[in-house]
Amino acid sequence: MSEDLSSRFPQLRPIQSAPSLSTVAGIGCMVYGRREVDAETGTYVKTHWFTLLFVPVFALGAYRVADAPPGWHFHGREPLSPGAKAWNVGILCLLLGLIGFVWWNVRTNSEAALVRKKVDEADRLAEAGDLEKAALIYREVGQGRTTVAAEAVEKFKGLLGDRLDRASLRTVNTVLRLAVAWPEFPDVQAIAYERGLKLVEEKGKDNPREAAAVLEAISFVAPEPAAFARRWRSLLEEWGAARSEDLELVTALARACEFQRDADACEKLLAPHAHRLGTGEGARILGWALVHKGLFDQAHDLLSAYCTAHFERAKKAIQTAPRDNRDPGQAWELDRAGRVVAAMGDLALVHQYRGQTLPDAAERQAELAKAEKILLAVGSLPDNSSDLQLAKVYVRMGKQDQARQIFDAHLAAGSRGPVALFQVAKAQQEVGNIAEARSLFEEAIERAIDPKDKASLAPHRAMVATDLEDKLSWLVRGNLDDPEVRALLSSARADQAARRGDDEAAARHLRDALAFYDHPNAPPHPETLNNAGLAYRALYRVTGDRTALDRSTDLLQKALLLKPSNSIIVEDVLAALTEKASRDLIAGALDLDALRLLGDPENLRYLYKDRKGRDALRGRARKDSTVRKATALANRLLLMAPRRPASYHSLLVLLDLTGDRDGLRTLEATARKADLDLSHSVRESLDLYAGKKDAQRKGEMAGQTPRWEKRYDRLAKGSRGPTFALAADTLVRLLIDSEMIGVDVDADRVVRRAEEAHLAAPSRATQGTLVRALLFRAHRQLAGQEPEYNKMATRVRRALDPNYLLAVALSQGGKPRDAALANKDVRRAGELVRESATELPDQISPWACVLLQALHPEGAAARTEALAKNELGKLSRAITLLLSPARAEAALECYWELKLAGKEEQGKAILKRCADLGVPLPFDVR
Secondary structure: OHHHHHHHOOOOEOOOOOOOOOEEOOEEEEEEEEEEEEOOOOEEEEEEEEEEOOEEEEEEEEEEEEEEOOEEEEEEEEOOOHHHHHHHHHHHHHHHHHHHHHHHHHHHHOHHHHHHHHHHHHHHHHHHOOHHHHHHHHHHHHOOOOOOHHHHHHHHHHHOOHHHHOOOHHHHHHHHHHHHOOOOOHHHHHHHHHHHHHHHHHHOOOOHHHHHHHHHHHHHHOOOHHHHHHHHHHHHHHOOHHHOOOHHHHHHHHHHHHHOOOHHHHHHHHHHHHHHOOOOHHHHHHHHHHHHOOOHHHHHHHHHHHHHHHHHHHHHHHHOOOOOOOOHHHHHHHHHHHHHHHHHHHHHHHHHHHHHHOOOHHHHHHHHHHHHHHHHHHHOOOOOOOHHHHHHHHHHHOOHHHHHHHHHHHHHHOOOOHHHHHHHHHHHHHOOOHHHHHHHHHHHHHHOOOHHHHHHHHHHHHOOOOOHHHHHHHHOOOOOOOHHHHHHHHHHHHHHHHHOOOHHHHHHHHHHHHHHHOOOOOOOOHHHHHHHHHHHHHHHHHHOOHHHHHHHHHHHHHHHHHOOOOHHHHHHHHHHHHHHHHHHHHOOOOOHHHHOOOOOHHHHHHHOOOHHHHHHHHHHHHHOHHHHHHHHHHHHHHHHOOOOHHHHHHHHHHHHHHOOHHHHHHHHHHHHHOOOOOHHHHHHHHHHHOOOOHHHHHHHHHHHHHHHHHHHHHHHOOOOOHHHHHHHHHHHHHHHHHHHOOOOOOHHHHHHHHHHHHHHOOOHHHHHHHHHHHHHHHHHHHHHHOHHHHHHHHHOOOOOOHHHHHHHHHHHOOHHHHHHHHOHHHHHHHHHHHHHHHHOHHHOOHHHHHHHHHHOHHHHHHHHHHHHHOHHHHHHHHHHHHHOOOOHHHHHHHHHHHHHOOOHHHHHHHHHHHHHOOOOOOOOOO
């Protein structure tokens, strides 16, 4: 049959098998149609199609078939009909067209193609001089991940070149702000900084406003901030900003001064314009400056207006901030928001101060509530770790329970792990909870698993050590491969050597430490700068090198500028300022460099002997700018670390120096309300009284005494004056203190040295030292002659100085009193005390009244009256007792004061509280 068909149909081609006729859901192959029917053979041609949903799509071939129900019998292959061929060609053309369209669409509308268009558009804009739009496009493309991104970055860099030379400073500012807010490319930021600085130097004089904006923009990427700050400020001053009435320009200069942390300059610039500042940046800067200087009341209105106007906008910016930092405008908005948040912190500090100083209790609580509200608002911001900040404020507000809840919650959130423990320990340390910080640091070290973590935490524990030996024991547990830890250890060993009198070893250790601190690669952290400043100060004390002292002051000030919120740094800078103020007031009257002594307000007593001299000194102190700075910083420290007794003592010293009654009244009220952390102070006193420190103190005395012997001998050969008197007095005090810990001391030698000092330069200080020396010798004599006195002396050997013990003996009656009255040294000391009371009647102490009441009873009434009027002394004594409740001498002073005022039972209550702490007293008060 097939052969017959082949002859009948010449185009028929034989096949091996029938074509596929299977489909799945209408997709597959089927045959359709009926053409070229041959009746004789009963065959016809069907077309074989590829189908979609049973619809023919593409003709695959044609076959001559015969019916063979239920299908067909395939005889061979026939050519496609012209119509099928035409259909296939049409389908192929359609498919090729569709592929071409898709290719064209991808080619012209893909991301790469689109960004290529953008870069081309930016190129056109750049050529046309529209650098702002071009820069924005280049930055947008450069942030992407297309193949064109790197090209866009390079073209942005090119835009920072010569084209900017021809642009206005307004355009320069816009372009550079885009570069500065592009942290992914530090090289772009570096180019922007250099170009910006060059262009403002060239063009700034003609347009200082726009130049100031450029300088502020590039300040964020300055490689050497201190050097840039000096240039920033000098350029604005050169352009006349300081003398301008243009508030925008004056504020720009104040911004440069703020960058330098120069609060004095900011105040000087902006205070004359205070009425014009409104809610602008000038109000914020002046408010910051006033807070920094301790002028809280003056800062209040400025900061309140500024924060009220800007906080909601800042809050919105922070809450909606994108995480990818792709929007440069948002980056600058966040920077602005950061300033607002910082101002909120300053305003909270203002309210805290007012809440501690206002006379009305209700007003105080209202101000503290405002501080709390501000910090809660700031703390509600996303990614704001202000929970510990709020806890610190609660400590400063006296809300210990609320603070404890936050600290505990923070520890719980961190599973009480080393990191959480460390964070809370640092916060506790900052507010003065040293004992708590010490415990938390130790727990963090114990819980740390990795030895490296333990080693990294050990130096922090060392910074809250109970004493020098404790500090050394923790430092050696640190990572000694870390040069900064080795520097801290060298400084501690230098302190140890200096206490033992080995100045050469101390200097060697300090130079080892300074080799790290002075290295160009040393980290410019504020804590590192602070430690370097302390090392230089210690180097001055063992070498007398004045340049070391100057370097110390400079480094400490830099540390404070970088981190004014760190209470430890504030405390160290405050000590340096107090020392400098003392030096300035001494003004050459004493050669402190010859004695290798830092400035000490106690040494100012060598400058006067009577009331006239003292009042003149107080007048100079009140006018001294360094004293004012130190007082402002001391007030700030009091707010920052309200539980730390040292914060109050620092301010007490300065207020005593200037005779500030109002300040002392406020300080006493604040100290009474404060929940002071007195655990360390009490423990240290009790250990001292128990003799636990005797071995250590003997070692230190063995080193210190020969050192001062040498200084005494050297100065004794020259023209004796106040410097010699200070050296002799220091030696006398060392010898008397040595006797209290069991060292055999020649009492006659002690008196001779004190007499020489007083003869060389009579003063309030030498007079007091001579009295102490005479009473020391009398004490030694009475202890050997009178058993009752000896028993009392043995009981309080380490707790009470002999001059206080003799006052007790004179006030108690019996054989000790009789023996004391008969002693010629006691009588002579009484004359000197009476002379002092005559020369300084308003500075008489309870101790002096008790002594003179026995020796010179005829003037008792007048002296008691003078004591009652001595408010400065009364406040100072009350504060001292609050800060040192385990100090027997402080308790006795307050007891005698109350007894002389007819309030002995109240005085006994003070002594009883002291005794309850475990302090040995010369008589039973129970």
